[in-house]
Every structure is written in structure tokens, then in C-alpha cells.
Amino acid sequence: MTVPLLQLTAVAKSFGAVRALKGVSFDLRAGEVHALLGENGAGKSTLIKVITGAHSPDAGTLELAGQRVVQLSPARAHRLGIACIYQQPALFPDLTVAENIALRLEPVTPLRRVAWPARRRQAGELLHRLGATISPETEVRSLSMPEQQLVEIACALGAGARIVIMDEPTASLTQQEVARLFGIVRALRQDGVGIIYISHRLEEIFALADRVTVLRDGESVGTRCVRRENAAGPKRDVAQSTEAMADAPLLTEAQLIQLMVGREVSTLAPPVERELGDVVLALERVGCAASGVQAVTLAVRAGEIVGLAGLIGAGRTELARILFGLTPADSGQIVLQGQRVTLASPQAAVARGIAYVPEDRRRHGLILEMPIAQNIALASHRWLFPGTWLRFGAERTLALNFMRDLGVKAAGPEALGSSLSGGNQQKVALARWLATRPKLLILDEPTQGVDVGAKGELHRIIRRLAQEGMAVLLISSDLPEILSLSHRLAVMRGGTITALLPNGCQASEVMAAALGQTGERATE
């Protein structure tokens, strides 16, 4: 067997308590398209960042064409022929195409003279090779997204990249543009370039990939051949492989989904069936053009936890932001406790009894420079301090009550938010919103980056809140979590709800709906 272009062996990487990669092995051969698949948070981005040198692994080895590489940096990875094309092209919008390409290809020596005519000619040749009709003199700002992507690919080609990573390259492309991109990818493959292809669109993986590796919870759960003839090795011609696309794949979509979600049963018992209360929130074809949410119809009852599942970018956080008045809806109606409302600002949402615990709590969930007590009181000033000024006694009592109630481990209510662990920060962020006595609680990835113990505590708290009659809308990418906590599950894709699943549905059903396997393609 030939030496692979890239060989990762037992690569591990942790961020604090979170183990993003737990010993992943992965190999890429010359002239293959190797798809990388996994749920949100499965470790795909971390793995990519290890390959591009952005993260250095805690353990494991990385070999390029049989040579072990240590201390890989992004600059070194670039020199070694590794290129990454991101979903959002990372070009300089005010420079021309030629300047952008030259910047990538010039060695970084500040005082060297740039041979502009040669660079321009080279840029033109590269673009021509890709079949693009972009003038090298165009400012990148004026290019469309797919054109910018082509420029990125031209940079990779110009740098003589042997390994090209494509991170959801088709996310914002039309069908035609996808077809053209596929043509380019196949041409690259024929030239012996190894391509790591990340996509959530299974049909693309089946159309393009030779092999697929599925990541789950930071582990590789398996590498499978997608197309039979590819197992033979890099020496084939394009015509043959294109024809071969009609062949039945070795792996079915169902098998792939099963690999992604795994078979393990969730650790928590499913929610108890109970009598639910009145409808607290009813959405009727709610949309917001600015954030790409369209025609969302959903109801949440008192005492009910409705899970909102979907992939990153499916529009879940965007929907939450509509409900919290951050990006107000411009179509449809929102009915809150029987009353039609317009939620034009967070203040309006809070006044209506809506609470939103945002994702990324280290940045937005709480104010790190403020003590716990102030953080908890921050959204409740209206009722907590009915007069004009603050009452520190009341604030402290409120904080102490919530800290005891939610089990916040801290030196005291005066401890700064920055001194807390992730789980405790999340509890404080939650306490802030519980203090507003909301009718509807929206939780956005409440246990992301939280250790296992605190996660279990948060689950119990969320359940108890629902039992006490709160309506909860739970956004989570953690499938076992959302499956076990939710009474009902709404799956979003392409800015709208594509499936409503009952309590007790299977992880594979959720994943299939999130991947759009049953629904229509969400391409614009």
C-alpha cells in the first residue's frame, strides 16, 4: 500500500475539561476525496485545526507523506502544502483578486519587491485553470460568494497544495455553482490532490467522496468506503469515477446516520408524561428575512419542554433571537398567552415574560467583571428595586436564594463572574433569567462546555422548572440531552421547522431530519 499523504494517529486535544478529540486516527491518500462527517461538536473543527496547525495536539502524531511533523504552525502547514477553504472565504475585500492571491503566495519577507506583472499573470492562469471568468484586477469586495470561493481555491492551487480541506463549501451555493465546484474538486482529485471534504449534505458525500470518516464525541467511529472502485487507490481516471457514481454505494444513508448518532441510549430517563398547561407561546408562520428564519409554526405549553434540534446554522439561535426581540420578526404572528404581540426589543420581550439564556455564556451570558449578585439582579431591576435606587440587601438575598436553589459553587455572592467554572457561570446566567419570573424560558445550548456533573445538575433544574409550570424552549446540539429532556422535538433546517417529532423518537430520526434526508433541499 502506498504511503498516505496525511496520517494522523491517536490525536488528542482538550480545552480545559472538554476533551474535543480523544485519540482520533485519520488518513488521507493522494487523489481521494475523504469526507468528514459528524454532529455539531463531534470534533470536526478541532481535527481540521490540528491539520492546519492552528491547534497543536496534546497527544498523537501527524505524518505528511510518511514524514513525522511536530510543531506544526499555520505558516508551516501552508509551506507544506496544506490549504483550507472555509465556508466564509477569508480574503481581503479591498484588494484585487491578483493582490489577494499574491499575498498568499509571496513568501513573508516584508521588504521584498513583489513581481506584480508575473503575479497578475499567474493569478489569471490559476483562475483560467479553474474555468473561472474573473478578471484578476477585480476587487474581491465586488465578487459573489462562490466567486470568492474560487479565488480561495486558486490560492490553494497556486501554493501547490497537496492537501485541500473544504469546510462546508456548498453551504451558500446554488445547484449550478455546486455542480461547478464538484467539477473542480474532481479535477483536483485527478491531479493527485488529497481533499478533506466536510459537509452536512449526505447526497454530496455520496456524489463526491471516496471514503468517509465519521466523528462522534471526539472519537472516530469508523472510516468507510463510499465507492467501491476507490478502494483500489489513487490511480484512476476521472471519466471512470464519474460514471461509477451511478453505482450503488457501499454504505447507505441510513447506515451513515446510524454511525453519526451511535446506538447508545441516553443516560437520562425520558420525560414523564404529564398533563400540560395552556399554550404559552404560539408561533404562526413567523419569519425574519434579515436572519433567514421563515414560516416557523410552533406552540409551547406551560410545563412543556420543546426541544429545538438542528445543525449549526439551521436557524435555531436566530429563532430565539426573534422571540427575544433582538432581530424582530417581519412576518407571521407571535401569540403569547392568548395575546398577539410584537416583540420589537429585548425590553418588550422581558416585559412579556420571555427569558433568553444565550449560548456562548462566557461572552454574553453574564458580565464577567461583575459579582454574582449583580449579575443575577441585572435583568430584574424593575421589580427587585421598585424605588429609584438599588437595595443591596434584597439583591444579596435574591442571589443567595438562587445560589442555594441552583447549587452555585462560589465563595459568595460577591465573587466575580470570571472566577466561576463553566457550569456555575451557566447557573448564574440561568438564575438571572429565573429572577425575572418568566413564563417562557429559552435556553440556547445550556450545557455546552460544561462538565458532566454540572450538566446533570442543569438537566435536573430544567426538568424541575418545567414541572413547576414554565414553558421551556430548549436549543441543544447534544442529541442525548435534547432527546431525554424534551416532551416534543422540533427539528430546524434552512431557517424553518422541517419536522416535529414526539417524545421517545430516535436519535437517527432527528439526525435524518436535521440533515434534510426526508425533507427537501434547503438550498436557496
Next chain:
Amino acid sequence: MVNRYFRELSVAAALIVVLTGLAWFAPSFFEPQPLLSRLTAAAPRLVVACGIAIVIVCRQIDISVGSLFAVCSVGAGWLAAAHVPGPLVLLATLALGAAGGALNGGLVAVLGLPAIVVTLAMMVTLREALRLVQQGVFINLPDGVQWFGLPMSLGQLTVCGIALGILLVLNWALGSLAVGRFVYAVGSDAEAARLAGIRPRAVTFGVFVLTGTLTGLAAVMNLVQSPQVDPSTGRLLELEAIAAAVVGGVAVAGGRGRLGGVLAGFLLLTCITPALTYLGVKPYWDKAIQGAIILLAVVADGIRRRRELP
């Protein structure tokens, strides 16, 4: 606790060192009348520094206060020269200052423009407009304006009293009013504050209006100290105010700072000049040493911030 007030305490310690040095080498510094005169002359600067400190806590900046101060001084001077009653002059000047602040705040908060550029433009525009209108002519003030018509020492005490009163009221408001807390929240992280139901734009706008108003007040406090209004007054006031705030432990990156520290920073910078004179240091060194103190304060803040990063 010591840790939490570290910045303020270290400034206070530096102040105590300077004062002790003065008491040792130049006890005449503490003679009541010269000391009162010195403090009175500096008192308007303290009022502006309080406003600037709050602006910086809100993670903004206002470098137009010096020019606004001059505009307010000239405006107040015209009114006083026209024998408009004192309280009306005060109110009109406060309104003028507030209007200037509102213009800054509107551009920064509503249009989302960077405060440094907006207030730089305002600084130049106001200063040049004033020069064009006033042509450098001093305004003579009628009798009864100086020291509010009070005896001099009583007038001086009044000016100092106003400055101290403003400091105490603002300090109380920052600590005990919800809006004070909103300023810290917005300065720490505007997006987090917005997600907590606070309106960052309204807070930012208010902070600029407050600073403008305080600048108007400072102009009046300065006006009563001399028989004439110099239309080029207030030069470098913005720098002195920012210096007092920064030396007083207000974090340049926003979200942190206390007016107690600003008072200490203000006193330290005010005492340094006479201290140097008494110690026989050549006056050329004065600005350089002030600059060094400011640099030291910013560097200390930067080091602390770096160390606190995870």
C-alpha cells in the same frame, strides 16, 4: 477586598507618599489659603474628570470636553455680560453643555460611529468656530459674577464644595442607582448587556449628555474665578481629565473604575506640579513626569489585565 480595590488603593498610596514628601520638605504647601486657591483652580477639572471617567467606564471616550468647556465659558460670559440673572446663566450653560454632549452621544450611540473620531471632529469644530466668532476677544464680566458675589474665600469654598458634591452624588449614583450599574454592564460587554435587557445605546447616549452637562457646570465654576473670560480656555482639559481618570484606576478597556480613585488620581496629578517646584525640580520636567505617571498607570492596568486573562 484589598485585591478588588487594588487600583484605587495604589493611587491613594502614591498620593500619600507625595503628600508626606511635601509635608517633610515643604510644609508651606499646606498653608490653608494657597492650598485652597490651588484646589479651587483645579476643581472644574475634577468635575470634568468625573464625567470622562464615567464615559471611559462605558467603554467610550470624549476628547471634545476642552472645546465644549470653552464654548460654554464664552456662552456663559456673554449671558453674564448681558446681565442675565446668575441662576439663568447657570441653567443655560448646563443646557449648552448637555446639547454638545447630546450631539456627541447621538452620533456615537445612534449612528454607531467611533467616539474617538466623533469627539475629535467636535473638538476641532467647536474650537475653530469659537475662534471665528470670538476672534480671541476676552469677555469682561460685570461685578458680582466673580465668586458668585461672595467674599473670595467663601466663593472658593463654594467652588470646591460643588466639585466635591458632584463627585459624591455621581459616586452614589454609580453605586446605588440601577442606571449606574447599567453603565458598568455596557462598558464590560455591550452585547451581554443587551442580552440582559439593557439598552446599551440609551446608556451610551446618556453618558455623553452627562459629561456635556458636567462640562457646562465646570465652565461656570471656572468663570466665577476671574474677572474675564478667555475664549481660548480649556486647552488640554480633555487630556488632564482623561489622565486623572486613568491614573485613578479607571480601566481604559471599560467596565471598571471608581470615582474615589478618580479623586485620588486628580489630587495626585494636581499635587505633583507644586511638589516638583518645592523639591527644586526644573519646571520643564513637570509635563514629562505627569506623562510618565499616566503611562505607568496604563501599563499597570495592562499588566493586570493580561494576568487576569485565562
